[in-house]
Amino acid sequence: MRLSRYFLPVLKENPAEAQIVSHRLMLRAGMIKQQAAGIYSWLPLGFKVLRKIENIVHDEQIRAGHIPMQMPTLQPADLWRESGRYDAYGPEMLRMKDRHDRDMLFSPTAEEMFTDVFRAHVNSYKDLPLTIYQIQWKFRDEVRPRFGVMRGREFYMKDGYNFDLTKEDALHAYNRHLVSYLRTYERMGLQAIPMRADSGPIGGDDTHEFLVLAETGESEVFYDSQITDLTFGDRTINYDSREECQAVLEEFTSRYARTDETHDAAIFDQIPEERRRVARGIEVGQIFYFGTKYSEPMGATVTDAEGNKVPVHMGSHGIGVSRLLGAIIEANHDDKGIIWPEGVTPxxxxxxxxxxxxxxxxxxxxxxxxxxxxxxxxxxxxxxxxxxxxxxxxxxxxxxxxxxxxxxxxxxxxxxxxxxxxxxxxxxxxxxxxxxxxxxxxxxxxxxxxx
RNA sequence: CGGGGCGUAGCGCAGCCUGGUAGCGCGACGGUUUUGGGUACCGUAGGCCGUAGGUUCGAAUCCUAUCGCCCCGACCA
Structure with missing residues (x-):
């Protein structure tokens, strides 16, 4: 690209609306333009980086055997009534009516719709395991959007869903995602630490959040400094191997690393004092195992080898794609501007x-x-x-x-x-x-x- | 949703307290001059002062309402 023919509206001065460095730099570098609180236009440079990040996520998901597809952003309320979340979700869900007065909503996440697609087309245990995912715009009507694309109301997110016959299979899917996420973040030049987390409204027994350490992070994190010495590197892994995936999970969760939600001071204090770290982190992804929480109420079942209809075991997994731009800049800049890692540079x-x-x-x-x-x-x-x-x-x-x-x-x-x-x-x-x-x-x- | 702040030119701001018809810097445009880390000078264009109503001879300025945006906290990819 020749700069004389590109569209790169850089700013010499800092826009008043931006407080944190990644937001300021994204505005100054002509990457985004704010259109409303937490809603942004992606200008060519920002769009280009967004695409690079998105494509890395795709590459690594596909490498792990997961299948890309795409759901609509506008969804009928009925599916959400079925799962019970239409009422449970609250004002964060943007609701609207179409011309026939039907209740619609802008999808804040897509468990219901993926489950619906699954139950419509998958009937046999022979079709499992199955992991499908999308990278799609979501909308959550946050009370207080802030920090540019790090907490927008509209945001671009990879969300994936695994469907398995047994809990053991679903936990393998969980581990497989942990591995693929480690690879994904490292390719972007980021160190994201898996931390035991709270399941929140999505629900489930097992969950890890991936956090990038940064002063401007919204979460307080507690960890053993040995965790930051771990890197996935260029090792090869067989994603079908339970042992290999399990080993990676154990390796990367072997040291204390928790957010304030699950922090346990008694355990933390057993770490030698010089290795104890209290810092802040940006949450860039989360993985869940939630069993049959959605499959049972929504009738997502398969026929097993004995001919019984059984609800599938599910998990969901998310990566905040648009948020990652902010996180990468927070972790890679100096007083002159952004310093893109080679993997994502526009x-x-x-x-x-x-x-x-x-x-x-x-x-x-x-x-x-x-x-x-x-x-x-x-x-x-x-x-x-x-x-x-x-x-x-x-x-x-x-x-x-x-x-x-x-x-x-x-x-x-x-x-x-x-x-x-x-x-x-x-x-x-x-x-x-x-x-x-x-x-x-x-x-x-x-x-x-x-x- | 509680607390605080701000809406004046594309961006950053002054003017508002003490009403008299809008200004500075950057940027843009045209010149001259420069050219190895944001050169200097000259000139030009650009604003129903967020919106609506009120007070007044007169409102960016005072009053009321409303919309929007930012920050701090409680909640979240």
Missing amino acids: FHVGIVNLKQGDEAADAACEGLYADLEAAGFEPLYDDRNERAGGKFATMDLIGLPWRITVGPRGLANGVVELTSRRSGESVEMAPAEAVAKIKEIYAKHPHPKGA
């Missing part, structure tokens, strides 16, 4: 032409641009007729992790500059070498395919 590399109109500089930039695109990358070429300082400031603000700086002085010596946004270090090299270096860097951070 463009792989920025090209800064220090002297637009200079024959050699223009030609070198065009060459780099073409070579990078040919290699399968998306470069962002700042070809505007702006001063160097302005171009640098824009690049720093929007946070591309790598920048190639091209100017007449360097070109006189046959070199351009490759700069890391994170470290600020610059290395001079020939243009072809810079392209090779970018290839090398992104070999470790494949960009997602999506569903």
Whole structure:
């Protein structure tokens, strides 16, 4: 993309409405525009990152054997009356009537609808196990939306549902999700710690929340510092193996890590004092096992091998996709702007032409641009007729992790500059070498395919 | 939902107390000058002062109502 032809309305000053850093930076970097409390338009740059994150989620879900599909955002109230949640949900659910005076609602979550699809089409234990999921907009009419996309009323969320014959199968699904979530967050450059959590209104016996440590987090968290030493890394795992998934669950839940909802001071105090941590975290996902809570009242049953109709065991699992943008920025920024992890960056590399109109500089930039695109990358070429300082400031603000700086002085010596946004270090090299270096860097951070 | 604050140009703000017909910075646009970390200067455009009603000769300013937004707390992907 050439910046002169892109739509990137960056702001020099901080909008008054934004208090926390991720919200400020998203507005300044021209990623979002607020339309109402907790409701945002996604401008091109924000939309691009949202898509990257969404596609990583898809990649990892599909890798784990889960099947993508999509439910409507507007749903009839009847299904919700059947589950008993139409009355239970309260004013957080946005309700409306259609022209025939039928009660409708904007889906705040989709247990009912997935269960309905399941019962309509699945009848035999032979069709199990089954995990289906969607990434779809949800609406919860929060009392107090805040922090930009971190607590919007409208938000983009992956929600998945597993249907299994037995509790053991459902718990394997639970573990499989835990593993896939660990992979998902790490690919985005985040460390998200699974913490024992409270089940809340969704209900269920087993649940973990995934939290990203950040000062601006809304939850207070308590953990053993050893937990943050764990990484999933690039290990391979067989998602069908109960033992392997169970082992990962045990490894990543072997140290104390809880939110304030489930915190137990007596257990916490048994941890050696130097390892006890009290911090704040951003909740970016949650997994539940809830047995037959929905399948029984809604008649989601299968016929088992003995010919009996039995309710299926279910679980649900969520990842806050739009919230993740905020969480990633909270965890990756400095005073100049965003620093995108390679896995989610909207463009792989920025090209800064220090002297637009200079024959050699223009030609070198065009060459780099073409070579990078040919290699399968998306470069962002700042070809505007702006001063160097302005171009640098824009690049720093929007946070591309790598920048190639091209100017007449360097070109006189046959070199351009490759700069890391994170470290600020610059290395001079020939243009072809810079392209090779970018290839090398992104070999470790494949960009997602999506569903 | 309780408590606090704010709505004036695209963005950030001043003016309001002590009514007299709206201003600054950034940005945008046009020039000149610059060009390796937001250059300097000149000029231009842009506002029914959130909305409605009231008081007044006169309202951004005072009064009433209403809508919207932000922050703190209680609740939540």
